[in-house]
Amino acid sequence: MMNAAGIYLSVPYCRQKCTYCNFASAARPIAELPRYLKALESEILHCSEIWEMAGLPLRGSIRADSVYLGGGTPGLLNAGQLSRLLDAVRTAMELAHEAEITLEASPENVTAESAPAWAACGINRVSLGVQSMITKELRAVGRMHTAASVADSIATLRQAGIENISVDLIAGLPHQTAESWEATLETVLKLEPKHLSIYMLEVDQDSSLGSELLQGGSRYGASAVPSEELVVELYTRAVERLADAGFLHYEISNFSRPGCASRHNEKYWTQIPYFGFGVDAHSYDGECRWGNVDSITDYLERMDQGRQPIQERRKLGFGERLEERFFLGLRRRQGVSLPDICSEFGNSVCEPYRVKIRELCDTGWLEANGEWVRLTDRGVLFSNEVFAGLLLGETS
Ligand code: SF4
Numbered sequence: 404m405m406n407a408a409g410i411y412l413s414v415p416y417c418r419q420k421c422t423y424c425n426f427a428s429a430a431r432p433i434a435e436l437p438r439y440l441k442a443l444e445s446e447i448l449h450c451s452e453i454w455e456m457a458g459l460p461l462r463g464s465i466r467a468d469s470v471y472l473g474g475g476t477p478g479l480l481n482a483g484q485l486s487r488l489l490d491a492v493r494t495a496m497e498l499a500h501e502a503e504i505t506l507e508a509s510p511e512n513v514t515a516e517s518a519p520a521w522a523a524c525g526i527n528r529v530s531l532g533v534q535s536m537i538t539k540e541l542r543a544v545g546r547m548h549t550a551a552s553v554a555d556s557i558a559t560l561r562q563a564g565i566e567n568i569s570v571d572l573i574a575g576l577p578h579q580t581a582e583s584w585e586a587t588l589e590t591v592l593k594l595e596p597k598h599l600s601i602y603m604l605e606v607d608q609d610s611s612l613g614s615e616l617l618q619g620g621s622r623y624g625a626s627a628v629p630s631e632e633l634v635v636e637l638y639t640r641a642v643e644r645l646a647d648a649g650f651l652h653y654e655i656s657n658f659s660r661p662g663c664a665s666r667h668n669e670k671y672w673t674q675i676p677y678f679g680f681g682v683d684a685h686s687y688d689g690e691c692r693w694g695n696v697d698s699i700t701d702y703l704e705r706m707d708q709g710r711q712p713i714q715e716r717r718k719l720g721f722g723e724r725l726e727e728r729f730f731l732g733l734r735r736r737q738g739v740s741l742p743d744i745c746s747e748f749g750n751s752v753c754e755p756y757r758v759k760i761r762e763l764c765d766t767g768w769l770e771a772n773g774e775w776v777r778l779t780d781r782g783v784l785f786s787n788e789v790f791a792g793l794l795l796g797e798t799s
Pocket residue numbers: 416417419420421424425426428474475476509532
């Protein structure tokens with residue numbers, strides 16, 4: 404039987420845009436949100452017709468055991484809006500009773516009213532965008548919470564019965580130092596989240612801070628961003644400290660208490676199907692990958708006009724599937740099973756990978772025995788280089 408799928412719902416609205424953010428989210432007028440949610444609900448309820456319109460293969464009822472509301476800040480939604488979306492999922496798909504249902508939220512979204520309402524809707528996991536516990540660092544990137552409000556949010560979620568709490572942190576924010584990072588880690592650990600995601604600041608054109616780092620300027624604090632070497636040091640320190648605290652480092656950026664890995668995100672790395680709805684949401688059905696338009700205006704127009712929102716779709720070839728098996732699987736610290744891959748794809752196509760793997764083992768970035776291949780602690784820091792080193796022009 405096919406593994407249960409994951410469902411992703413994109414809510415690309417935020418009260419204000421964080422300077423480091425390169426997502427398709429925007430600080431759009433909240434008054435527009437009801438129109439967007441209506442379109443999103445309609446996309447979920449009519450997914451079969453939409454996929455048919457887009458030329459995707461027809462499928463029977465989808466069985467899912469995770470829903471992830473991301474964005475954006477879906478924590479802005481009220482209980483009625485969340486219930487409607489989750490009801491639409493339950494109508495269009497077979498959603499397991501014990502499904503993991505995650506809501507991404509900012510600490511300021513968590514209140515004595517919202518937390519119990521979320522729990523009543525079926526939300527059983529909250530991923531909090533904390534990023535730092537130092538007020539100066541938070542203000543520099545446009546975040547309005549404080550360390551005290553993070554602690555209050557977590558206590559409020561627990562009172563409402565939501566115990567499965569994840570905290571996102573970023574290494575590389577303006578003004579961050581080794582000492583301030585240590586303080587952030589220690590303060591967060593005292594709050595005992597079940598899961599942490601630690602990201603290194605991404606420098607690219609699509610965020611205000613990234614673009615300032617690339618092109619210069621003084622508005623977003625680029626000059627106060629720590630050096631690349633320090634960011635690597637901060638991440639490495641987090642890996643050590645979280646291991647000491649009993650967290651499993653199960654994916655490059657993700658750490659969990661035993662049994663608390665994100666069921667939804669694991670699907671992305673193990674090629675289990677997932678179906679995304681809303682702006683810039685992506686899907687994978689085991690054979691094809693497809694993605695929705697990344698402009699809110701375009702999405703709303705298409706949905707209003709009864710057109711489908713899918714802008715790209717691609718059936719994966721043999722070589723791409725094999726490559727993805729390595730690249731996605733190697734993100735997980737347990738790595739990939741070479742015998743399993745060889746028996747699925749054939750020994751002869753795996754042979755060139757064996758050669759590349761041996762080379763990358765010699766550099767100290769990969770380690771392997773007859774059963775598995777995985778990134779070393781050092782390899783985690785050079786994962787992009789490892790993935791590039793594994794690319795095989797000749798078999799892909
Ligand atoms: S980081 Fe999160 S809260 Fe900030 S703008 Fe991006 S999506 Fe919104």
